[in-house]
Amino acid sequence: MKKRLLAMLLCAAMVLSMAACSSGGAESDKEEKTEDSGGKKEITVLRLGDITKAEPIFAPIMDSYTKDNPDTTVNFEAMAWDEAKTKLKLLGAQSELPEVMFINIINGWDLASSGYLSDLSDLFKEDASLSADIPQSIIDVATTEDGKMYWIPSATGAFGVWYNKEYFKQAGLDPNSPPKTVEEMISMAKTITEKTGVPGLGWGITATEDFANITESFYSSYTGVDIWSDADKKFTFEDNKEYRKLFAEVLEEFAKITNDYGITQANSIEQNPFGIRTLFRDGEVAMYLDGVWAVKELKEELDKGEGSKFNTGLFPAGPAGSHPILGCDGWAIPEECKDKDEAWKMVQHLMSSENQTRHASEWGLLPILESEKGIDEFSGEYWNALVEQLDTVSARPKDKNVAMIEQAIADGAQAAATRKMTPDEAIDFMIETVHSNYVE
Amino acid sequence: MNLKRKRKALPYIFLVPAIVIIIMIFAIPLFNLLWYSFAKVDLIGNFNSWAGFNNYKYLVTETFTKTLGRTMIWVVCGIAGIFLVGTILALALNKPIPGRGFFRTVVIIPWVIPHVFAGTMWSWVLNSTNGIVNTLLLDLGLIKEPISFLGAELALATVIFIRIWKGVPFLVMSLLSALQTIPAEVEEAAKLDGALGWKYFWHITLPLLRPVMVMSGTILMAWSFTIFDLVYVITGGGPLNATELLSITIYKKAFINGDMGGASAIAIFTMLFVSVIAFFLMKRNSKEAD
Known part of the structure; x- marks a missing residue:
């Protein structure tokens, strides 16, 4: 029995010594790397x-x-x-x-x-x-x-409006005047949809980081402040009734864009905001929200210079101006x-x-x-x-929990946009989700 | 040590490497998972503090109950679909039909496609705006509006369908192997006794396939509970959590919320849950075999 125990201990010692050897090797490699090698x-x-x-x-x-x-x-x-x-x-x-x-x-x-x-x-x-x-x-x-x-x-990179000048012309709109406000964007999208039959606004609400960024951009454009306070470690709308009211307006607008205005492509819930890029490129929507990240994918058309059918405008302003997240x-x-x-x-x-x-x-x-x-x-x-x-521009949450916070924003905004929650319920959902998952 | 004692000790000595490997690849991670589930631990395993049963509190929330229910639908419907389609295909491919080798090869294809690629492929194929399925249905005039296969109403059914597509080859291969072990004499004797068609399948084939079916079903169940990438690539657990399974909740807890403790608690629950079901399935099968 003693010998058997001894054998097992020896095995364990052998395994441990092998592990120690390997980590020792890594340590010495690291030392070599930080030291000058050959005087360099x-x-x-x-x-x-x-x-x-x-x-x-x-x-x-x-x-x-x-x-x-x-x-x-x-x-x-x-x-x-x-x-x-x-x-x-x-x-x-x-x-x-x-x-x-x-x-x-x-x-x-x-x-x-x-x-x-x-x-x-x-x-x-x-x-x-x-x-x-x-x-x-x-x-x-x-x-x-x-x-x-x-x-x-x-x-x-910051969000702005990408628009198709040809559809603007066909709808009788000035191709050099993209929408400046949210109201203008919706109104122009309605005109384009009516006159051309092409959805005026490409709109994607999958609950991803990208949709959270769109929501944050709207929030800042309505309120003039970032959505998250890194000093207080909470949403800026949590203790401010005015910001909360404005955020509810944003979410209500999302619901109207998604369900009521009839200006978007079908099935927004399946589309990631950036997934609209392909539809925009192929002329299947007249406008959408995107940033510099689209340049590479639209380059062929953009390189046509003045003859290009695509152009950009500032992110549509809310009551507090145009403040997309950066x-x-x-x-x-x-x-x-x-x-x-x-x-x-x-x-x-x-x-x-x-x-x-x-x-x-x-x-x-x-x-x-x-x-x-x-x-x-x-x-x-x-x-x-x-x-x-x-x-x-405005800022995304400056917090180690940024991924979790933005997931809560995206989930809540999606629920409000599809009317599975009222704007107030969605806001409460975001606050509660972040409170219960926040890791110090 | 005399020869007799040496002989007795020899098997244990041979077992030592296997035991060491099992401890390293199974017991240590399991132990880690267990203590993570009672602690506040960050993404790379740094211990912050003990959490008692706090991490397990999530398991009694309504959100978790819904996720568990959704996962059960995914597992049960997925396995039922795999068995239905897989059994039919295995029986067909066991017949001496022309081009049997070719069809057997074709059937395996979904199995060898990596989950991530299969998920991406299906999300393109089923895309409501420019996916080939909707385009085809619209062009043929069978639908007027594109179907939102990955929308809130159909997403779960869609991923279950893709699960069936991906899981069928495994069952077909297992059943084909088992079918080939049924002696020709049994078939001849059954035919002489008048057992043909459905009767033959129900009274002869099915009982002989049962051990393989139980084993395959258990494996498929364990896989179904742990599949993550296939669904995550297609829907990310959405929309509106319609396809959020236990595996996706574990991922989100760990890698989005940075809550390894919470993720470990769900993982421990899942492991115990699957083990208990597997235990009863196997026990029942061995009873019936006796």
């Missing part, structure tokens, strides 16, 4: 997204960095969006995040709240030319209420980064006008730097409204 510094840059898309865009940017900094070896990597949430957090917990990494909102606030990201606000302010080159509206969206900036905005992703440096100077140098390199333009134009992003505006890459007519929109 080593830095890793990570872009979220498809490597086949990222590599051709960033290879020349990395090459030019190495050319200017021959003592530094740059490793460029990419990581799929859907695996980033767990992988980045895991790497953060192991202090193995890459020196420079592209962060999106969903992962960014989560990593920042766990203490894995450096506050870059001081470095950003010290770089006078960079901080002067980014519009204040974007800086506000990327900065928390206590003044911290965990990533330098690089990839941005998708704002960017470059971050981990808190545990051993060589923050080198990492910051890389961020500055990535944010230079030339490199930012390459990134934005080839990935399909807005030119956020003042120095980029008006250059050839962004000179088409359709860029005007997309770029102008940047001055009046």
Whole structure:
């Protein structure tokens, strides 16, 4: 019996020692990486997204960095969006995040709240030319209420109206005057539907992040404030009767668009807001809400210049103006980064006008730097409204629970739009869902 | 140690690697799942605090009851459909028909298509605006308005249909193997006794297939409870939660709400629920076999 026990203990010890060996190996690998190898510094840059898309865009940017900094070896990597949430957090917990990494909102606030990201606000302010080159509206969206900036905005986009000029002409509307307000958008959509038979407004209400973003944009355009307060960690309409009333109006308008006006394509509940893009491209709807993300897919038509049938307008204004949310992703440096100077140098390199333009134009992003505006890459007519929109944007929830909060918004807004809930019930549903699922 | 004792010990020594592997791939994750379900744990398993039975409170909410009911409809209707279509196909493909090899190959195709791809393909095919099914029905004049296959009313039925399409090949393969083990003498004897057609199927084929059917049904049930990607790709659990199954709730709890504890509690419940049903199914089958 004793011998059998001894044998089992030996087996367990063997398994444990094997596990220890493997983790020891990883540790020594990491040490090797952070140390100078052959007198050279080593830095890793990570872009979220498809490597086949990222590599051709960033290879020349990395090459030019190495050319200017021959003592530094740059490793460029990419990581799929859907695996980033767990992988980045895991790497953060192991202090193995890459020196420079592209962060999106969903992962960014989560990593920042766990203490894995450096506050870059001081470095950003010290770089006078960079901080002067980014519009204040974007800086506000990327900065928390206590003044911290965990990533330098690089990839941005805001919703606006995309419309088909030919249908406007056919309906007797001015093709150079897109709707400026929600009322105008609905009224024009009615006219187009009546006169052309084509649905005036493409409308998708699947309960996704995209529909949550549309809802947030309407909310901010009706109230003039962001939907979420990161200081209070709750919706801004929770304790404000006026905002709540305006939000109920938004949701009622959603229900009317979906059910009553007869201006949308069939089965909105099956369509993701961005799924409408294909219908718009194929002339099956006359207008829809989308951002810069549509440029790449509509490029063939857009490249026809003045002859293009597509154009953009500002996000339809509510009582408080036009305030669509801004998708704002960017470059971050981990808190545990051993060589923050080198990492910051890389961020500055990535944010230079030339490199930012390459990134934005080839990935399909807005030119956020003042120095980029008006250059050839962004000179088409359709860029005007997309770029102008940047001055009046609002923010998505700046909270580690952003995914959960936006899911609650999307679920509630969808229920209101389909009249499964009244606007008030949908608002209560959002509040209750977020309260019961909020993780501190 | 004498030879006799050595011989006695030998099987256990051979079993050690298997036991170590089972502990590593089964017992450790199960133990983790269990203690996560009583704790507040973040997405990567960092322990925050003990939660007692708080994570299990969700299991008595109306939302969860509805999800469980929906999952039962998905499992029962899915398996019933798979058995109905699968049995008919297996019986047909067991006959010496021309091109039997070709048809057997065709039947397997849905099985080898990855869930994510199958889901994406079906969501395109059934799309109400530009899906081929609606386009065809409209062009043939059979419908005037596109059918919202993935709308709130039909979404669950649609994903069950896709589940049947995906699950049939497994049952066909299992039943075909079993049908081929039925001795020709049994068939001849039955025919001599006048058992033909339905009678032959009911009194001869079905009892002989029962062990395979029970085993296949149990496997299909376990799979049905855990299928996530197929439905998630098509509907994301919507619209209006019409297709939110237990597996999707677990995913949303863990990866959208960041609540690993809550997700683990539902996973533990699902595991116990499936195990109990499987236990009774197997027990009943062994009783009947005796």
